[in-house]
Amino acid sequence: MIKLENLTKQFAQKNGQPFNAVDNINLNVPEGEMCVLLGPSGCGKTTTLKMINRLIAPTGGNILINGKNTNELDTVTLRRNIGYVIQQIGLFPNMTIEENITVVPRMLGWEKARCKERASELMSMVALDPNKFLHRYPREMSGGQQQRIGVIRALAADPPVLLMDEPFGAVDPINREAIQNEFLEMQRQLKKTVMLVSHDIDEALKLGDRIAVFRQGKIVQCASPDELLAKPANEFIGSFVGQDRTLKRLLLVQAGDVTGQQPTVTARESTSLPEAFSIMDDNDMRSITVVDDEGKPLGFVKRRETRGATGVCADVLHPFRVTGRAEDNLRIVLSKLYEHNMVWMPITDEDGRYSGEISQDYIADYLSSGRTRRVLNIHQP
Numbered sequence: 022m023i024k025l026e027n028l029t030k031q032f033a034q035k036n037g038q039p040f041n042a043v044d045n046i047n048l049n050v051p052e053g054e055m056c057v058l059l060g061p062s063g064c065g066k067t068t069t070l071k072m073i074n075r076l077i078a079p080t081g082g083n084i085l086i087n088g089k090n091t092n093e094l095d096t097v098t099l100r101r102n103i104g105y106v107i108q109q110i111g112l113f114p115n116m117t118i119e120e121n122i123t124v125v126p127r128m129l130g131w132e133k134a135r136c137k138e139r140a141s142e143l144m145s146m147v148a149l150d151p152n153k154f155l156h157r158y159p160r161e162m163s164g165g166q167q168q169r170i171g172v173i174r175a176l177a178a179d180p181p182v183l184l185m186d187e188p189f190g191a192v193d194p195i196n197r198e199a200i201q202n203e204f205l206e207m208q209r210q211l212k213k214t215v216m217l218v219s220h221d222i223d224e225a226l227k228l229g230d231r232i233a234v235f236r237q238g239k240i241v242q243c244a245s246p247d248e249l250l251a252k253p254a255n256e257f258i259g260s261f262v263g264q265d266r267t268l269k270r271l272l273l274v275q276a277g278d279v280t281g282q283q284p285t286v287t288a289r290e291s292t293s294l295p296e297a298f299s300i301m302d303d304n305d306m307r308s309i310t311v312v313d314d315e316g317k318p319l320g321f322v323k324r325r326e327t328r329g330a331t332g333v334c335a336d337v338l339h340p341f342r343v344t345g346r347a348e349d350n351l352r353i354v355l356s357k358l359y360e361h362n363m364v365w366m367p368i369t370d371e372d373g374r375y376s377g378e379i380s381q382d383y384i385a386d387y388l389s390s391g392r393t394r395r396v397l398n399i400h401q402p
């Protein structure tokens with residue numbers, strides 16, 4: 022959907038020497054995905070966005086949106102297809118909120134009533150009362166409210182592509198978290214193709230399907246969040262993602278990713294104890310999970326309690342005190358395990374059926390194995 026090919030921007034410095042603010046970058050953002058441009062101040066993030074939006078002309082390279090070179094598109098088509106959230110909010114101070122939101126729709130010649138309706142609809146999406154705010158000026162709103170307007174303004178004409186330059190940068194951490202969550206919820210429904218600039222690793226990990234790390238105008242690594250944490254390409258990225266990078270992965274990896282590697286042998290309440298024993302013996306298991314008719318976990322039976330015993334599993338069943346779900350992240354899983362001082366617990370799928378177990382050992386194995394959640398195939402042509 023967005024494709025950058027050998028994109029370069031050269032500026033002349035005061036001393037007359039040219040310098041590449043953006044230096045021959047290649048990047049591909051598939052439709053419906055969010056790509057975060059991450060890097061320190063001055064590394065060329067804003068310059069890249071401005072070139073995509075044709076606010077500044079590239080010195081070299083190509084920008085393709087849906088396969089079309091943007092230098093062949095007229096301004097109206099460009100504005101209709103690309104929404105832009107400016108760094109530091111950038112609302113027009115002399116326009117009302119309604120006028121701010123409808124800048125692009127008005128440019129596209131929408132009728133007044135339609136503009137107003139659209140503005141109201143967008144305000145409601147970010148939990149702001151249109152009757153209260155549409156006629157105010159930006160200075161009459163809080164920083165967080167203005168930031169929300171900056172985001173919905175970019176969505177006004179429903180463009181498929183969204184460029185966002187530190188869209189949540191100008192607010193306090195609490196507001197920031199709330200707006201990030203709102204935006205993630207919106208993006209789940211809208212499925213825009215997004216390029217978002219950030220210099221905050223945690224924001225990048227939270228929002229990005231992929232993260233392109235910039236340094237001095239170059240992309241030094243482009244990877245999925247989990248890949249970036251598991252395999253930072255060099256020391257610069259390693260220091261950027263932080264020494265606690267493995268703990269940060271706890272939020273990104275799901276229980277299902279870890280249990281996926283494990284066998285799921287189960288018994289039923291009616292399974293005889295000799296049979297349960299031989300299953301555990303054959304599979305080198307210390308206990309076995311007992312499931313009901315629908316495959317939902319009921320509890321477990323210990324091998325040493327079945328050795329030489331008669332009867333059925335129901336007789337010696339230990340009910341589970343805690344279970345996890347496949348979509349729970351490892352942070353939740355570990356928290357539950359620690360809370361109940363358990364070494365392992367069963368994991369269920371979305372229908373509540375047993376889909377494997379997770380243990381502190383499995384988690385440690387996974388995190389140290391070099392496996393990652395999702396590997397991007399970014400080198401494809």
Ligand SMILES: Nc1ncnc2c1ncn2[C@@H]1O[C@H](COP(=O)(O)OP(=O)(O)OP(=O)(O)O)[C@@H](O)[C@H]1O
Nearest residue numbers: 032033042061062063064065066067068069108220
């Ligand atoms: N019009 C210009 N003329 C000359 N140099 C420029 C111009 N615009 C940007 N630069 C330089 O290009 C480099 C990249 O700037 P850019 O604004 O893209 O950085 P950034 O990654 O967005 O940084 P920040 O995180 O601080 O917003 C910087 O060194 C900047 O000083």
Ligand SMILES: [Mg+2]
Nearest residue numbers: 066067068108
């Ligand atoms: Mg910038």
